[in-house]
Amino acid sequence: MEKLLDEAFLQRLSNLRFMSSGRQGGRLAGFHKSPRSGVSIEFADYREYTPGDDFRYIDWNIYGRLGRLLVKTFAHETDLPIYLLTDASASMELGTPSKVFYASQLALALGYLGLRSLDRVGLFPFSNRLLEAVFPRHGMRQLGRILSSLEGLRPEGTTSLDTAISEFLSVTREGGLVVLLSDLFDADGLEDAVARLRYRRDDIVVLQILDRDEIEPSVSGYTQIVDVESGRRLKMNLGRRAVAQYRKRFREHQRKLSAVLLEQGIPYFVVPTDRPLERVIFEDLRAGGILH
Amino acid sequence: MILQNLPAVYLASSVLLIAVLHLLRSRMRRREVATLRLWEGLQGDPHARTIRLKQLIDPLLFLQLLTLLALVLAAALPSIVTRIRGVSDLAVVIDGSASMQTIAQDAETRYALAISEARSILSRFGAPSVTVVQLTSRPTVLGTPEGSRADAVRALNGSEATWSGDGGLTELSIALTPHGGLPSFDRVLLITDREFGDLPEAVEQVVIGGGENRGIVAFSVREDPIEPGAVAFVEIRNPGSEYADVTIQISDGIIELALPEVLPPNSSEVYVFPFPESRGTTFSVRLLPEDAFAADDARYFALDRPLSLRVRWLGEKDPYVLAALRAVVPITLTSSGMDADLTVVHKTSVPATMTGNLLLLHAEIPGRYELGAMREGGPVAVAAHGHPLTEGIDPASIRVFDLPEMSVPNSATVVLTSGDAPLLTEESDAERAVFALAPDLMTTNLPVTVDFPLLIQRILSRVTRLPAGLSFGWSQVGAPVDLSGLGTIRELLDPDGEAVDLRTGQSSFLPALPGHYTLETDRGLFPIAVNVPAGESDVAAILSGPEVPLESGQLTHGLLALWPYITIVALLALVAEGILRDRLGQEEGRTP
Numbered sequence: 001m002e003k004l005l006d007e008a009f010l011q012r013l014s015n016l017r018f019m020s021s022g023r024q025g026g027r028l029a030g031f032h033k034s035p036r037s038g039v040s041i042e043f044a045d046y047r048e049y050t051p052g053d054d055f056r057y058i059d060w061n062i063y064g065r066l067g068r069l070l071v072k073t074f075a076h077e078t079d080l081p082i083y084l085l086t087d088a089s090a091s092m093e094l095g096t097p098s099k100v101f102y103a104s105q106l107a108l109a110l111g112y113l114g115l116r117s118l119d120r121v122g123l124f125p126f127s128n129r130l131l132e133a134v135f136p137r138h139g140m141r142q143l144g145r146i147l148s149s150l151e152g153l154r155p156e157g158t159t160s161l162d163t164a165i166s167e168f169l170s171v172t173r174e175g176g177l178v179v180l181l182s183d184l185f186d187a188d189g190l191e192d193a194v195a196r197l198r199y200r201r202d203d204i205v206v207l208q209i210l211d212r213d214e215i216e217p218s219v220s221g222y223t224q225i226v227d228v229e230s231g232r233r234l235k236m237n238l239g240r241r242a243v244a245q246y247r248k249r250f251r252e253h254q255r256k257l258s259a260v261l262l263e264q265g266i267p268y269f270v271v272p273t274d275r276p277l278e279r280v281i282f283e284d285l286r287a288g289g290i291l292h
Numbered sequence: 293m294i295l296q297n298l299p300a301v302y303l304a305s306s307v308l309l310i311a312v313l314h315l316l317r318s319r320m321r322r323r324e325v326a327t328l329r330l331w332e333g334l335q336g337d338p339h340a341r342t343i344r345l346k347q348l349i350d351p352l353l354f355l356q357l358l359t360l361l362a363l364v365l366a367a368a369l370p371s372i373v374t375r376i377r378g379v380s381d382l383a384v385v386i387d388g389s390a391s392m393q394t395i396a397q398d399a400e401t402r403y404a405l406a407i408s409e410a411r412s413i414l415s416r417f418g419a420p421s422v423t424v425v426q427l428t429s430r431p432t433v434l435g436t437p438e439g440s441r442a443d444a445v446r447a448l449n450g451s452e453a454t455w456s457g458d459g460g461l462t463e464l465s466i467a468l469t470p471h472g473g474l475p476s477f478d479r480v481l482l483i484t485d486r487e488f489g490d491l492p493e494a495v496e497q498v499v500i501g502g503g504e505n506r507g508i509v510a511f512s513v514r515e516d517p518i519e520p521g522a523v524a525f526v527e528i529r530n531p532g533s534e535y536a537d538v539t540i541q542i543s544d545g546i547i548e549l550a551l552p553e554v555l556p557p558n559s560s561e562v563y564v565f566p567f568p569e570s571r572g573t574t575f576s577v578r579l580l581p582e583d584a585f586a587a588d589d590a591r592y593f594a595l596d597r598p599l600s601l602r603v604r605w606l607g608e609k610d611p612y613v614l615a616a617l618r619a620v621v622p623i624t625l626t627s628s629g630m631d632a633d634l635t636v637v638h639k640t641s642v643p644a645t646m647t648g649n650l651l652l653l654h655a656e657i658p659g660r661y662e663l664g665a666m667r668e669g670g671p672v673a674v675a676a677h678g679h680p681l682t683e684g685i686d687p688a689s690i691r692v693f694d695l696p697e698m699s700v701p702n703s704a705t706v707v708l709t710s711g712d713a714p715l716l717t718e719e720s721d722a723e724r725a726v727f728a729l730a731p732d733l734m735t736t737n738l739p740v741t742v743d744f745p746l747l748i749q750r751i752l753s754r755v756t757r758l759p760a761g762l763s764f765g766w767s768q769v770g771a772p773v774d775l776s777g778l779g780t781i782r783e784l785l786d787p788d789g790e791a792v793d794l795r796t797g798q799s800s801f802l803p804a805l806p807g808h809y810t811l812e813t814d815r816g817l818f819p820i821a822v823n824v825p826a827g828e829s830d831v832a833a834i835l836s837g838p839e840v841p842l843e844s845g846q847l848t849h850g851l852l853a854l855w856p857y858i859t860i861v862a863l864l865a866l867v868a869e870g871i872l873r874d875r876l877g878q879e880e881g882r883t884p
Contacts, residue, residue: 091326185327214326223321227328234331238323245334253330 016291017117046070081136081176082114082121089127089159090229095211102273103181103209104150126164127157158229162189177203184208206268300367355869362862366855381421383477387484388426390828392453394585396502403453406483428456431467456770457825506530507588507829513575521568530555539580544572574819588829592821604632607640612739616748649755652728664697670711681750695731768825772800779813
């Protein structure tokens with residue numbers, strides 16, 4: 001797999017952080033206000049100053065010695081467990097770039113944002129089961145673990161969102177922000193899976209990663225259509241008429257998805273892989289209230 | 293359009309091969325999708341055949357094949373005829389006379405060089421119609437204007453120089469008459485080894501030279517007016533600038549003489565060779581060693597001589613036989629057996645050691661031909677059908693009253709019988725012939741029949757050449773030889789001993805080779821000497837001819853080479869293929 005993200009891009013993410021609905025509370029300090037009362041004076045960590053930070057928390061001594069503006073963080077700001085659930089089923093292999101690559105880039109960027117905001121970030125790749133569990137932790141070393149896991153992803157198998165979420169819930173007890181990155185063609189299990197997460201009071205963000213040709217397939221004539229997950233095949237003449245029918249059916253599929261998710265107030269983004277990652281993060285997710 | 297490298301077109305067959313391979317591997321496109329649920333139950337496009345067809349016609353393949361075809365076409369060196377100035381037809385005339393067989397350079401004859409030059413001219417000149425003529429004293433049109441340029445080249449390659457003499461403008465005009473005549477050609481290129489004077493404006497000359505030549509320019513034989521025998525006259529020319537050591541070999545067909553000689557430069561020498569007592573008829577002379585033009589290093593002469601048959605008579609003279617002999621040929625009676633053409637033995641016996649041709653008339657050779665008891669004669673019949681002795685003889689007109697029983701050797705052929713007894717036999721080998729007539733002539737009616745002189749004539753024609761009624765001296769290659777008046781033709785052999793095809797009733801023939809031809813008729817053997825025309829010996833030793841002045845005269849058409857343009861088309865098609873492939877590759881890459 002080629003390099004997922006370069007450092008320059010990560011630097012540009014410095015001004016962003018996750019917005020939480022405020023329902024969750026972590027064990028350590030972070031930028032998310034804790035639902036618990038009281039003020040913590042326990043020093044937790046330093047981070048780079050960014051415009052908008054409270055001047056009172058700038059460590060001027062360090063500035064005097066190193067010339068760098070660092071902000072002290074304290075335990076009165078609670079951290080937010082962020083769970084990155086990345087679909088690694090066979091269907092994610094499709095597209096150029098592949099959907100799994102694009103999803104990995106997005107997960108890495110979001111993980112970086114979470115870790116930089118002193119949140120704990122974990123990664124849980126899945127297909128028809130949970131493939132791996134990188135449990136949430138603080139610090140940039142966790143980013144290395146996430147990166148290593150993402151780079152090792154080899155899409156295979158079918159998708160079973162329901163089963164994967166059940167396993168995910170069984171290995172994580174603490175609620176948090178669940179970011180689901182999938183092409184969501186297994187829509188049947190989505191409603192149950194979301195319901196279980198909501199039951200645990202997780203915040204959920206759904207990013208549907210799609211290839212442009214899945215949204216607007218091109219006319220390709222006499223074609224053998226192969227389901228990469230089940231291996232089933234279908235032969236047909238893929239002309240304009242068939243493409244029009246497909247689009248209609250795809251719109252119906254998307255309408256059902258959005259109905260399920262939006263009904264439960266779950267932010268839902270359709271992310272084509274030909275959309276630049278920067279625009280997804282700086283425009284779509286900010287506009288959607290996921291980042292600020 | 294003219295393809296100058298036609299074999300390259302065969303490469304175009306690879307296009308077919310590629311197309312077939314493409315169709316064989318023509319595949320259904322494959323599209324991998326995340327789930328079939330969205331695809332199942334969709335109705336395919338109704339224009340399935342059209343889509344399939346479009347799929348088969350791969351634009352990339354089309355461009356690739358176009359590139360290949362263009363490259364193949366370019367390799368075939370196509371060109372088109374362009375009009376430069378007022379045009380019309382081109383005639384390429386190649387001198388095919390004997391002198392063109394002179395070895396000019398690098399073991400190539402002048403004719404081969406002329407062919408090469410003609411091909412070069414054809415490739416440079418783009419006249420749509422090309423007439424190719426081989427010019428000799430009997431010119432031949434090798435390529436007619438209706439044929440293609442390739443036909444003309446093929447005709448040139450398949451032609452050979454002849455042994456005939458030079459042709460002139462008259463012969464050329466005659467040859468071109470069926471194609472509109474000389475004036476109808478805008479340009480006539482004459483490739484020859486001699487200078488033509490006063491050529492018409494439309495005729496341009498390319499001179500092919502090279503090769504030295506000393507030769508026998510004249511050869512003649514006549515009877516010695518003073519003594520028995522013949523005298524030969526030979527003229528040899530050495531046009532070179534150096535002395536030449538040569539040997540002159542001359543023969544009367546029996547005796548051969550050799551004279552070493554040094555020929556001065558730029559000289560012409562006449563030699564006289566006496567042949568005392570010669571009775572030869574086929575004279576030839578050779579000049580050794582052979583030079584670049586060998587045809588005039590040998591000359592031939594057939595001397596028709598008023599010969600008399602030398603007859604030796606043994607035994608009682610018979611006036612009827614002598615009269616019959618004299619009726620056929622003048623005879624001279626001789627007493628010597630050494631130089632007799634025929635020994636007639638009449639009513640006597642001769643030893644078996646006797647040499648020469650023998651005619652036994654009621655005579656014996658003990659141990660070989662012996663006469664026994666007399667018996668009554670019977671009807672005369674032919675025992676050896678088709679035998680030359682019986683040609684024209686009617687056996688029924690011959691009466692034999694009685695004859696002796698004659699024993700003959702096994703090697704003898706019984707030609708005629710009377711009753712069951714041998715009447716006439718022949719025994720011949722390479723050395724001599726022996727004829728035996730068993731009865732006493734006076735017991736037959738032979739002396740008073742018309743068949744008797746004829747029979748004697750047949751016998752004589754088997755032992756010696758009978759004098760010809762006509763004298764040829766010598767003829768030349770390509771000139772007709774009249775055969776009329778020589779009797780019924782049996783066979784005509786060329787100098788190589790090959791039979792010349794003659795139609796029934798044909799009264800002349802055109803010799804194609806120099807040398808001694810032999811004509812056999814019912815009147816005997818006739819030598820016919822044929823030489824290369826003497827004018828062919830006068831070959832100019834030009835080392836190299838001038839180039840054809842392409843821009844002079846009324847040149848008319850030129851060839852525009854198309855291969856550079858076609859190559860550009862091929863490259864453009866290749867670039868387009870690359871661009872298209874790149875685009876299609878991008879689209880294909882997006883296919884999930």
